[in-house]
Amino acid sequence: MALSDRTNNSHHAQWWRSLDHVSLSCVGALIALGYILMLAASPAVAHRIGASRNMFILKQVVFLALAGAVVIVTSRLTPRMVLRIALIGGVMALGATFMTLIHGMEIKGARRWIALPLMSVQPSEFLKPCFAVVTGWLLNLRYEKTLSNGWRFPGRLVACGVYLVIAALLQAQPDIGMLSVISMVFITQLFIDGLPIIVFGMLVSAALGAFGVAYLVFEHVHSRVQRFLHPDVGDHYQIDTSMRAFGNGGLLGRGPGEGRVKDLLPDAHADFVFSVAGEEYGFVMCLFIIALFTILVFSTLNRLLEEKNPFIILSTSGLITGFGLQAFVNMGSSLHLIPTKGMTLPFISYGGSSALSVALTIGMALALTRHRTKPSRFTTPSSNATTHLTAPSKENHNV
Template identity: 75%
Template sequence: MAIPARTDSSHAAQWWRNIDHVTLTCIVILIGLGYILMLAATPAVAHRIGASRDMFILKQVVFLGLAGAVLLLTSTLSLKGVRNLALIGGALALGATFMTLVHGMEIKGARRWIALPMMSVQPSEFLKPCFAVVAGWLLSLRDTVRLKNGWRFPGRLAAILLFLLIAALLQAQPDIGMLSVITMVFVTQLFVDGLPIAFFMGLVGLMIGAFGMAYLTFSHVRSRVQRFLHPDVGDHYQIDTSLRAFGNGGLLGRGPGEGRVKDLLPDAHADFIFAVAGEEYGLLLCLFIIGVYALIVLRTLLRLTRETNPFVILSASGLITGFGLQAFINMGSTLHLIPTKGMTLPFISYGGSSAISIALELGMVLALTRRRVEPGLFAPPAATSSASALQLGRARAAMLEGELRP
């Protein structure tokens, strides 16, 4: 891609100048790693189920291509466009999540997917980024909208009611992992919104209590926790195989295509793709992958420290929390740092719903964190007072130093 000239005022040129190039580069790196690791992991999986050797690879090429297009298109949106997309997408995802309870595919006792001709879709994957933006918008209205009687708009109450509706749907599927991520996203947003520390600690206590109820209510949650806490209880085949893969890989790995974990684990191309990376490319690549995810999260948080728009701060903090948590849960499960949970590694694991929803999530992050210049800053009216001219000069200098924010 050619770098646009500084005099180019087209929409594409303005997008390129104002986008976060570091985060965008990290995303491209993750997509590239996703292609490479799919080449390593999917042929063995396809052979096991009697499918064409290149079936998963070709489908993932299409999925990642669509994800890249969604990412770029979403990153060009205005703040209003991001909000509207989240409202429409959230309504559709909420309706589709409800439909899974009636017409969804049942896999391992859970109804989370809707079957389509070329793929199965998990609507809750798209509910996560849309909820983060809608909740951020509702919370920000508390400071920007005043009712006629002088009261603030009850944005926090509206966001809580929306969260409770989503929580009820996810619990009914059940999808405790996604419910945990969305809960952490919302609690983070409430904390950033200035929730008193006493109420915040109360929420943490409620989350611990809810986890205890899930442990007592759902047999699969209880089984995973017991297997994590007691290595001598239950089946540990997947985790033991995953840990052996990291040990076999060592520092530099066994080499491309030389790993064995993909021949032994049914989910080597999805939930345990990190183990494939560790065995074939070693500790150095694993640390590099962790560093890329960490850089995306930290870079976004640093840009938010210079932001003044509450909608941007609340929405982007929720989005990046969900992204970082998903990456941590996948890698932590693979390394047996936390109980196992079927959650994909963003842009690297196989899956269309995951790739496109993560692209939507990070596309919104890029759109929200773009630098924005006030219209007319470089073309002021001809008649202006000396005081306003001085203010304009200071504003220009501040903008050129990257310090001006709307």
């Protein structure tokens, strides 16, 4: 019996009917593009470092297959199970992020990775989805939990404490890009939670002030901003090469395998994979990729319009904000719209930590935005009776 059949009351059928099919289709298309662009970009990068030609391809096949499985499995969870995973995963990611300061791999002056036998892991990648869900839960507790003295649970205060701990760890690595994304996620959730506009303005001002401090304190931040603002200052090789790639690609691209940017940039398979897409497949492919991310974000937000549960609204808003912002930062850096930042393009760039953390993000968002309804009950008609289909009713899914 087909999963879409309304008379099919199996668990799989109920999951399928309740799912956001538009977002799931976009995820599938992005994973497919990840395979295609990895075939285009990674062999040249592997050859340049003296590795096997197919090393990155084979690893990314495994990473994306696992990512697809994580999306499907996570999307089947209940909101309560999503919260439990976020709490446990958040504590583990927080501990692992702290360990990077002691035993982490130092790359380009930053300690963000932990070396494992087959891959290196960036624990802070998994902080993003876990933080969004935990923060949504803490903010929601203000409405659901009353203390013995009659006061509301200080959810905002506790959430701010969690954020400050994470911010201190990310600043110590340092990872200003990840800190910026998590900060925007938190500010977005506070705004949706009804933070007074004056306080919200103060937070935005504080965030801008913090960026100014980072510009003055961290040399790599200062250098990237200077190179962005002043084309005649510093080394512009990577961004100039990226911009030439888009120009060479034109409308329809030079054709699969005909691009040159992958032979010139060391991170063509990761930070600049969007440039590879622009050169080999052209402006049309770039628009298609942008459209997929845009549709996925807006489809998820559209599911929240009829949602009444504050936990689901706040958590999903945080999850999709982090996802959309990460995509924008990668594509904006490649197009020289913002200062360069080493951030992957979700589901498309090479990277195990990135692929799995993004899959967890989207899987959680799909799980939280499912339309949970009781299964339809088909009444078998008698000889002279008509068929009655009981309308589905909303199922209680409070956390």
